Amino acid sequence: MVAKVGHSASSACTTVCAAACFWPLVGVYYCIKYSFKAAEATVGAGYDAYNRRRVRTRRLPKSKPLATVSSSSQSTTAPPVIGTTRTSFLHLPPEIRLHIYRLALVGPAIIQVRTHSSFWGPRPSTWDPAQGIRDDADAPSEALRRITRLGGSWLHPLVTPPSHGCVRYGAVSQLICGEGRHFVPGWVQPEKTAFPTDLMRSCRVVYGEVLDVLYAGNTISLFGADMARYFCRNASPEGLSRVRFVHVAHVMPSDGWDSSSHMKSVRASMRILRDALPSLRQLDVEVALTYGQPENPDKLWAWLREDVLGQFRDLERFVLKVSVYKHFRPDRPRGHEGWTPPYEPLSSWNDGEYQNLKDRVMSSG
Structure with missing residues (x-):
C-alpha cells in the first residue's frame, strides 16, 4: 500500500x-x-x-545626349587590311552585333518594371515575331487576378496564398502580361548573367545599340499609374524615345473609381506615356474593377474611351481589356488557382464603340 x-x-x-x-x-x-x-x-x-x-x-538627372555617330556610319568604313590593322567587335556588321546582343541579353522579352529588380520573362511562343502585345482574343491576365485577390499591388507583385496547416505555397511569379514565368534575377547568379550595363559601358556605339535592344525590342509592362509615371521619369531619355511596345494594367475599385484624385491619376499617367514615348507603336491596356459592376458603368466606359485612351494616335496595334472581378470565397485552399476570382465583361461594353476607339488611336494626326 x-x-x-x-x-x-x-x-x-x-x-x-x-x-x-x-x-x-x-x-x-x-x-x-x-x-x-x-x-x-x-x-x-x-x-x-x-x-x-x-x-x-524620385527623378534622375537628365543625361547627356548621345553622340551623333550612327552604327551605319561605322559599317560603311573601309574593311581593315589583314596584317596591317587590328580588327575589333565594331568591325562586325551591325546585324551581327545586334544578334549577339539579343543572345547575351535573352530577348525579345517582357519586362515588368519595378522600383527594384524588375522582372524579365519570355514572350509567348504563339506571338508573331513583330507582335509585342496581346490580341483581342486573348483572355485577361490570370496572374493579375491572383495577385489582386491575394492583396498584391504594384508595390507587392509577389504574393503567396495563405498557408494551410503545414502546406505552404510559393509566390505568384507569373508576369501580368504574357502569363510566362519570369527569369531568375541576374543578381542570383551574377557569374552566369550578362548585365546590359556591363555591355553599355564599353563604348558609346555599343551603348546606343544595346539601348535599341533593351527598349525597342522588348515589351515594357507597367503595373499601375504610379509605376507608369515612375518609369517615364527615371528611364533613359534615349531609351524612352525607342520604346515601341507597352502594356499597362490599372486596378480600380468598383465603388471608388470616379473619385477626382483617382481619375486624375490614371488620366495623367496615360498622358505622360503618350508624351514620353514618341516611338510607341503597340499599346495594351488592361483595366480591372474590384469587385462587381460599378454603379455607373456608362460613365466609366465613356471616360475610358474619351479621356484616358482617346488621346493616343498613330498606333499600329491597340488592345483594351476591361474585366470586372466577382466576389468569391475559395471552397478550400488549392494553391494559386484556388485564389483566382472569376470575372465578367463590363456591362456597358460596346463592340462597335470599341472598334471606333481602335480606329481613332490607330489613325494619324
Whole structure:
C-alpha cells in the first residue's frame, strides 16, 4: 500500500515538473513567433512608405545626349587590311552585333518594371515575331487576378496564398502580361548573367545599340499609374524615345473609381506615356474593377474611351481589356488557382464603340 502511494506521488511530481517545463517553452515559442511577425510588419510598412515616396518624388538627372555617330556610319568604313590593322567587335556588321546582343541579353522579352529588380520573362511562343502585345482574343491576365485577390499591388507583385496547416505555397511569379514565368534575377547568379550595363559601358556605339535592344525590342509592362509615371521619369531619355511596345494594367475599385484624385491619376499617367514615348507603336491596356459592376458603368466606359485612351494616335496595334472581378470565397485552399476570382465583361461594353476607339488611336494626326 505504501509502495502504491509512493508511486502515485512520484508520478504526480513528474507530471507537475513536465508541465512546469513545457508551458514556459510554449510561451517562449509564441512570444518569439509574434515578435517576428510584428517586426516583419513594421519593416514591411517602412519599406512600403519608402517605396511610395521613391515612386512619387524620385527623378534622375537628365543625361547627356548621345553622340551623333550612327552604327551605319561605322559599317560603311573601309574593311581593315589583314596584317596591317587590328580588327575589333565594331568591325562586325551591325546585324551581327545586334544578334549577339539579343543572345547575351535573352530577348525579345517582357519586362515588368519595378522600383527594384524588375522582372524579365519570355514572350509567348504563339506571338508573331513583330507582335509585342496581346490580341483581342486573348483572355485577361490570370496572374493579375491572383495577385489582386491575394492583396498584391504594384508595390507587392509577389504574393503567396495563405498557408494551410503545414502546406505552404510559393509566390505568384507569373508576369501580368504574357502569363510566362519570369527569369531568375541576374543578381542570383551574377557569374552566369550578362548585365546590359556591363555591355553599355564599353563604348558609346555599343551603348546606343544595346539601348535599341533593351527598349525597342522588348515589351515594357507597367503595373499601375504610379509605376507608369515612375518609369517615364527615371528611364533613359534615349531609351524612352525607342520604346515601341507597352502594356499597362490599372486596378480600380468598383465603388471608388470616379473619385477626382483617382481619375486624375490614371488620366495623367496615360498622358505622360503618350508624351514620353514618341516611338510607341503597340499599346495594351488592361483595366480591372474590384469587385462587381460599378454603379455607373456608362460613365466609366465613356471616360475610358474619351479621356484616358482617346488621346493616343498613330498606333499600329491597340488592345483594351476591361474585366470586372466577382466576389468569391475559395471552397478550400488549392494553391494559386484556388485564389483566382472569376470575372465578367463590363456591362456597358460596346463592340462597335470599341472598334471606333481602335480606329481613332490607330489613325494619324
